[in-house]
Amino acid sequence: NAGVTQTPKFRILKIGQSMTLQCTQDMNHNYMYWYRQDPGMGLKLIYYSVGAGITDKGEVPNGYNVSRSTTEDFPLRLELAAPSQTSVYFCASSHSGDYGYTFGSGTRLTVV
Amino acid sequence: GIQVEQSPPDLILQEGANSTLRCNFSDSVNNLQWFHQNPWGQLINLFYIPSGTKQNGRLSATTVATERYSLLYISSSQTTDSGVYFCAVDNYGQNFVFGPGTRLSVLP
Numbered sequence: 001n002a003g004v005t006q007t008p009k010f011r012i013l014k015i016g017q018s019m020t021l022q023c024t025q026d027m028n029h030n031y032m033y034w035y036r037q038d039p040g041m042g043l044k045l046i047y048y049s050v051g052a053g054i055t056d057k058g059e060v061p062n063g064y065n066v067s068r069s070t071t072e073d074f075p076l077r078l079e080l081a082a083p084s085q086t087s088v089y090f091c092a093s094s095h096s097g098d099y100g101y102t103f104g105s106g107t108r109l110t111v112v
Numbered sequence: 113g114i115q116v117e118q119s120p121p122d123l124i125l126q127e128g129a130n131s132t133l134r135c136n137f138s139d140s141v142n143n144l145q146w147f148h149q150n151p152w153g154q155l156i157n158l159f160y161i162p163s164g165t166k167q168n169g170r171l172s173a174t175t176v177a178t179e180r181y182s183l184l185y186i187s188s189s190q191t192t193d194s195g196v197y198f199c200a201v202d203n204y205g206q207n208f209v210f211g212p213g214t215r216l217s218v219l220p
Contacts, residue, residue, distance in 0.1 A: 033207060042198060042210040058207060090155060100145055100160035106153050
């Protein structure tokens, strides 16, 4: 099993550009999450999904969008990138909200 | 929303020493997890422990939900234990709130 796969691992964006961070899991997990981690800080929830077709905002959703058309995929879209979005982005999944998380390896994004 | 505190913020140990990391939370929770983030950034789930005590090798965790804290014990520490340890709690919502972490450095 690959678990949770995130692509790309690194990316540099210019201010105002857009991009999509990809996240795929092969564990048939219903719940998926996007977190961001700023340097020296804990993780903050951006968006989450409890199943295909269902998404909801987390603590810091501004500047981001998500979709969940399949159980496996949960892409995160950045529109009009800003320097404040420089961070490491982690995708995670779980069987249900009551189970432990499996994290992807992260995407390090720099906006210049 | 719920607040999560972790202590100490930083900890330096000599290899072979034992340590206790603490997580305090401001409200009742129905779920709690401990994670280890290694120096390369990978996050690994250590324990899913909403209450009680669990052990896995040199690591064990205890959550006293009624008193709103959890403890992570590391015995006979090794250099590979270095990294940041996060506590994350869920208070009957759909997702977990992470604490700020404890940065552990184990010296050879």
